[in-house]
Amino acid sequence: MERYTQTKKRYEALGVDVEAALKQLGQVPIGIHCWQGDDVNGFESSDEALSGGIQTTGNYPGRARNPEELMADFKKAISFIPGKKRLSLHAIYALFDGGFVDRDELRPEHFAGWVKFAKEAGIGLDFNPTFFSHPNVKDGLTLSSPDEDIRQFWIRHGIASRRIAAYFAKELGGQVVNNVWIPDGLKDTPADRLGPRQRLKDSLDQIFAEKLDGVIDCAESKVFGIGVESYTVGSNEFYLAYAAQNPGVYNLLDNGHYHPTEVVSDKISSLLTYFDKIPLHITRPVRWDSDHVVALDDEVKEIAKEIVRNDALEKVLIGLDFFDASINRIAAWVIGTRNVQKALLFALLQPHGKMKELQDQGDFTQLLMLQEEMKSMPFGDIWDHYCHGQGVPAGTEWYDAVMEYETNVLLKRS
Ligand code: RNT
Ligand code: ZN
Numbered sequence: 001m002e003r004y005t006q007t008k009k010r011y012e013a014l015g016v017d018v019e020a021a022l023k024q025l026g027q028v029p030i031g032i033h034c035w036q037g038d039d040v041n042g043f044e045s046s047d048e049a050l051s052g053g054i055q056t057t058g059n060y061p062g063r064a065r066n067p068e069e070l071m072a073d074f075k076k077a078i079s080f081i082p083g084k085k086r087l088s089l090h091a092i093y094a095l096f097d098g099g100f101v102d103r104d105e106l107r108p109e110h111f112a113g114w115v116k117f118a119k120e121a122g123i124g125l126d127f128n129p130t131f132f133s134h135p136n137v138k139d140g141l142t143l144s145s146p147d148e149d150i151r152q153f154w155i156r157h158g159i160a161s162r163r164i165a166a167y168f169a170k171e172l173g174g175q176v177v178n179n180v181w182i183p184d185g186l187k188d189t190p191a192d193r194l195g196p197r198q199r200l201k202d203s204l205d206q207i208f209a210e211k212l213d214g215v216i217d218c219a220e221s222k223v224f225g226i227g228v229e230s231y232t233v234g235s236n237e238f239y240l241a242y243a244a245q246n247p248g249v250y251n252l253l254d255n256g257h258y259h260p261t262e263v264v265s266d267k268i269s270s271l272l273t274y275f276d277k278i279p280l281h282i283t284r285p286v287r288w289d290s291d292h293v294v295a296l297d298d299e300v301k302e303i304a305k306e307i308v309r310n311d312a313l314e315k316v317l318i319g320l321d322f323f324d325a326s327i328n329r330i331a332a333w334v335i336g337t338r339n340v341q342k343a344l345l346f347a348l349l350q351p352h353g354k355m356k357e358l359q360d361q362g363d364f365t366q367l368l369m370l371q372e373e374m375k376s377m378p379f380g381d382i383w384d385h386y387c388h389g390q391g392v393p394a395g396t397e398w399y400d401a402v403m404e405y406e407t408n409v410l411l412k413r414s
Contacts, residue, residue: 007378010377011349011377011382014351014374015351015354016351021345021348022385022389025341026386026390027313028318028344029083029084029086029124030320030340031087031126031318031320032074032085032320033320033322034070034074034089034093036320036322036323036324036333037070037074037329037330040054040056040323041092042130043067043096044100045100050132050133051132051137051183052133053185053227054225054226056324058324058325058327060329061410062411062413063413067095067113070093071117073330074333077334078333079392080334080392080398080401080402081334081341082386083390085124086124086126086319087114087117087123087126088319089127089128090128090129091103092130094110095114103153103157106157106160106164107160107163107164111167115167115171115172118168118172124176125168126176126177126179126319127161127164127165127176127179128178128180128181129178129180131143131181132182132183136153137183140184140186140228142183142184143199143200143203143204144182144199151199155203155206155207158180158203159207161180162207162215162217164178165177166213166214166215169213170214175214175216176214177216177279177317177319178216179218179252180204180218183228184234185225185228186231187227187229189230189231190231193231196233204246208248216250216317217249217250218251218279219242219243220253220257220281221239221240221257222234222235222257223258225289236257236258239251243275250278251278251279252280252281253268253271253280254281254289255285255300256284257281260285260287264303265299265302265306268306268307268310268312268316269310276315277316277317278315279316279317280317280318281321282300282319282320291321291322291324292322293324293327293335294320294340300339300343301343303343304340304344304346304347305347305350308344308348318340328403330405330410331402334402342383345386349382354370
């Protein structure tokens with residue numbers, strides 16, 4: 001408490017309102033992805049391996065094998081995460097109770113169990129159609145396939161998914177993100193780049209045609225994937241242009257989906273100039289779209305600063321997207337989510353007004369001094385205080401509880 005009071009005074013001397021920052025932080029929903037809990041397997045119980053150019057590596061014991069286990073693990077994880085939380089589901093997490101249907105026939109009832117779970121946990125839900133790990137991914141293509149039957153199957157899946165998202169919105173209130181990411185691309189140099197993109201545009205037009213309340217439609221671009229190194233149909237330019245021409249559809253930025261020196265932190269302000277919402281996937285690309293657990297690194301802090309200083313906490317919809325199978329999966333969720341929240345707190349504790357003024361005055365020496373001094377301010381004291389106020393462990397204490405769960409629960413799964 002004493003440390004908090006002292007540190008708070010230091011921030012206040014720099015013109016930062018600490019209490020206001022903590023209040024704001026508590027209001028920011030983080031969309032936590034369910035797929036860290038089971039290595040993106042889902043519950044379809046087919047032999048289909050993870051496909052689409054994304055990969056989980058590692059075989060740490062204790063992966064959730066069914067809905068009950070995934071729900072229990074997720075509940076455990078969020079008990080160590082402060083603030084507002086949402087759960088982001090993929091279509092492969094449908095609950096079948098024996099009556100399996102294929103993806104183009106999914107209905108809201110297949111997710112009723114998740115709605116019940118969300119209500120009990122007091123969290124929101126988001127949705128993602130699953131356009132991978134399925135035999136109808138033909139020659140690596142879905143919505144851009146030249147095979148009309150294949151393309152129609154995936155269009156039906158896209159339509160079914162939006163209705164599930166609308167059902168979430170109706171049941172839980174608020175708005176629900178429905179994110180279309182397709183793996184479509186080619187391993188080697190294409191003979192035709194335009195054809196697949198024109199077919200993708202037509203597929204999206206059909207998927208988004210129905211007016212649905214409460215659904216925030218998104219499409220996630222990408223630069224390349226494993227096995228599809230030479231061409232990605234849904235590139236950044238493609239979806240950005242699509243979103244610009246189709247109000248109500250947003251371009252989702254995943255910070256693992258750009259060339260290594262290109263940064264999402266620099267894209268946010270461009271998009272804020274034109275769009276009222278920016279959906280994000282925060283991840284950690286190590287040399288490629290490796291989806292490591294989010295670290296409190298410079299780029300994540302810079303993304304957070306862009307959101308905060310542009311007053312965009314309600315416009316930028318923060319979702320997470322990482323899947324590491326080489327470490328304890330509950331710890332992965334806790335570490336990655338808390339890091340995003342720490343980055344937001346770090347950003348909320350900067351004297352942005354003063355810094356913008358220095359930039360406009362051309363006083364770059366003082367600006368650099370202040371930016372650098374802010375980095376070694378003891379913001380951890382404020383974080384600890386925030387965690388205590390939110391009823392979650394502040395420091396490393398949560399880890400012992402996760403290890404206990406590992407011994408008593410996870411390691412008993414064979
Ligand atoms: C893949 C995309 C996509 C997936 C999830 C599972 O490169 O980032 O978001 O990771 O939908
Ligand atoms: Zn993503």
